[in-house]
Amino acid sequence: MAVVQFMVSLDLSVVNVGLPEIRTSLGFSEVGLTWVIHAYALTFGGLLLLGGKIADLFGHKRLMMLGLPVFGLASLVGGFATEPGHLVAARAVQGVGAAALAPAALALLTATFPSGKERVKAFGVWSAMNAAGGAFGVLIGGLLTEYAGWEWVMFVNVPMAAVALALAWRVAPDGPSTRRGRPDVLGAVLATAGMSLLVFGVVRTDQHPWTSSQTLTTLTVAVLLLGAFVYVEKTTSRDPLIRLGLFTNRSVAGANAFILFLGGGMASAFYFVSLYLQRVLGTGPAKSGLEFLPFAIGVIIGSVLAIKFGLKVAPRNILIVGGVLTAAGFAWFGMISADGSFTGDILGPSIIASIGIGLCLAPAVSLATAGVEPHESGAASGLLNSTRQIGAALGLAALGTAANERTGDRVTLEALNDGYALAMTIGAVIVLGAVLIALAVLPRTAAPEAVAEPDARGAVPGRD
Known part of the structure; x- marks a missing residue:
């Protein structure tokens, strides 16, 4: 399930570095090129809620086993694309597969580890793979584009899908069919x-x-x-697609709101730091990818810390600390300069922000699925993934507009730098908004190992 999430997360960023070569090779227009990204985001974000519900109705493992071949085959076809329409269509089908995979895998994880120390560890591993997928996507994309060709940013998904499919056979079969009313x-x-x-x-x-x-x-x-x-x-x-009563659970509502804001900030970090490295500092694709490695390592460190402290500290408090660290890192990014350097402007904030992100993800996901009945775990997982995707789309679009407004018609490195710096500073403010949500909305729950098992109606004491 961690491999599945790594693959889905990787595909959100692995294509970005290869876009210039894709444009040249396939003859994309400037506007048409954006649809290599948008086609995936559109089908992935639009179908997540439906994917979560289908997983609840027909089985989480069954849907994951169906989504993996769809994702893998679409990646294979996309790598062989010879014209723009072929690649855009393949990216759209990838999004369909991801919309089936993401909520099904997260629901399986929730059901397999319902509470206690094992849940904390499982979500720590999952969150590390989730965030590392985005960071490693830039690294892998840069290396593949420069040394193997843009086609491999698509082909790279094929072996991962095959490995995940082989591992999925080992997952315990779905339990008894969930209750099914009229859809x-x-x-x-x-x-x-x-x-x-x-x-x-x-x-x-x-x-x-x-x-x-x-x-x-x-x-x-x-x-x-x-x-x-x-x-x-x-x-x-x-039988509703999402039972609105889910939002009366403070953990579910608060965690989704937190992820909405955090997703907006995270998307801007990957996007604008990558642009700063390549367009302002003049770094090549492969080296830019390598310079994201500290970010990926920091996420893993943060996830390990989340596991360690998650056994003793309430998830809400870990989110607050992680959110403050993330916002501090983004604010530091906002101090980049046109004559800067990787070690002086990027390395430090990358470490601080990535550790903060690693601290945030596992507790947020755990809270978002806490107190949810088994037959609604897919819907809750789909809701969380959808919230994050919408947050990323909204955040990136809003900050992109702010950056463009600041840069204006100027074509100097200083102008580009000013736009990117403003966007990262606003990203820090957005993440601070997530911290305020954690303070105001999330319940002051006990540490996970002290949390009781769900009762007959699926509620966890202290979390409703």
Whole structure:
């Protein structure tokens, strides 16, 4: 399950470094090239809620075993693409596979380790692989692009999917079928359409500003569809896609809000630091990837610390410390200079921010699935993944707009640097917002090893 999450997370960043070569090789236009990223984000973010519900209805392991071949084959086809449409289509199918994989794997992890020390350790391993996938994606993408060709940023997923598929056979089979009412087809359509349009509207803000009629219309329709989805979920006599009562659980609501803000900050870190290294400092793709290695190591260190302290300290307190460290690292990134260097401007904040991120992820995921009944674990997992994806899309689009506004029409290194520095500073403020949410919303729960087993209705004492 950790391999699955590493692969899904890796694919969010591994393509980025290879985009210039992809454009030259396949003849993408400047606008068309963005759809190599957007196609994956659109289907992944739009289908996560539906993927979580399908996992609950038909079995978490079964859906994971189906999603892995889809993801692997789409990666293989994408590597053999000979024109832009082929690669964009392959990326979209990758997103479909990821939307099936991510909630199913997380639900299996939740069910396999329901409480206690083993849960803390399991989520620590999972969170390390999750965040390291994003950081190593830049490293792997840079090395593959420079020394093997852009095709390998797609091919690299094939052996990982094969390994994950082989390992998945060892996972214990799904338990008895979850209760199945009549499926909420209308809710599924509204949620998928609303989420897809929301992601679509946000990711296109690089072409159409936030105040443009195209963006405003798209986001308005998305909000209306999601509002209709909430109404349907509240009134339907069928089995809802997401039971709105989940949000009355402070752990679930608070952890999702925390991840929404943290996701926005994390996306901006990978994106703007990569641009700073390549466009301001003039670092090549392979070396830029190598310079993300301290970030990946820091995430692993933070995850190990989360396991160690998670046995003694309440998850809420670990989130607060991790969030403060992350915000401090991002604020330090905001001090980059046009005549700077990797050791002077990037290394220090990379270590601080990455340790903070490593501390945050496992407790947040554990809280987001705490007190959730087994037949809703897939829906809760899909909700969390969807929240993070939306946070990343919103954060990156908003900070990208801020950076572009600061840079303006200037084409100097100083202008680019000013834009990236502003974006990272705003990212620090966003992460501080996550810390405030942890302080205000999350319950002051006991340390995980002291938490009781779920009761008959699936609630954990002290977490509702």
